[in-house]
Amino acid sequence: FVSTQCSVSSGINAEYGDVYQNQNSSRSYLSLKKFEVERKAVPERTIKFNTKTINAFRPSTVSQKQLYTTKAQKEEKLAAKRIRLDRSVVEGMILKAFKKNQYISQKNLMNITSQPEAYLKEFLSEMCVYNNKAPHKNTWELKPEYRHYESSSASKDMETD
Numbered sequence: 177f178v179s180t181q182c183s184v185s186s187g188i189n190a191e192y193g194d195v196y197q198n199q200n201s202s203r204s205y206l207s208l209k210k211f212e213v214e215r216k217a218v219p220e221r222t223i224k225f226n227t228k229t230i231n232a233f234r235p236s237t238v239s240q241k242q243l244y245t246t247k248a249q250k251e252e253k254l255a256a257k258r259i260r261l262d263r264s265v266v267e268g269m270i271l272k273a274f275k276k277n278q279y280i281s282q283k284n285l286m287n288i289t290s291q292p293e294a295y296l297k298e299f300l301s302e303m304c305v306y307n308n309k310a311p312h313k314n315t316w317e318l319k320p321e322y323r324h325y326e327s328s329s330a331s332k333d334m335e336t337d
Contacts, residue, residue, distance in 0.1 A: 274323075304316040
């Protein structure tokens with residue numbers, strides 16, 4: 177807010193209403209405006225540089241727990257790994273799983289057999305057909321030559337009698 181002092185001379189023209197400033201008021205007004213301009217020239221936000229060092233704790237990639245693993249924990253990890261079994265054993269596990277369900281996903285077969293994915297895929301490509309279409313999409317089904325379900329074998333026995 178800026179206020180100025182003005183005085184009206186006695187010889188004022190009533191139509192135009194001329195107003196003249198005093199000399200003293202114009203100096204104070206100019207100093208006030210100068211102060212405002214200087215104050216507005218200073219930015220509101222300034223950058224402060226830190227001269228002190230800051231101790232920032234950065235997270236490490238390896239936690240302390242991982243550094244000091246016990247032998248028991250290492251053995252648990254080895255036990256959790258999927259180890260390849262004999263071919264005949266894995267085939268038997270796959271056939272047993274397909275006796276319960278006709279269509280099984282690869283993830284479920286991995287959990288049932290506890291075999292590595294690549295090793296299990298070898299068996300699946302030999303013994304099974306992959307379904308891409310809607311009703312049983314993304315599942316495996318036994319090939320006809322491997323299907324020996326109990327119900328079909330029981331009916332064959334009855335026919336031979």
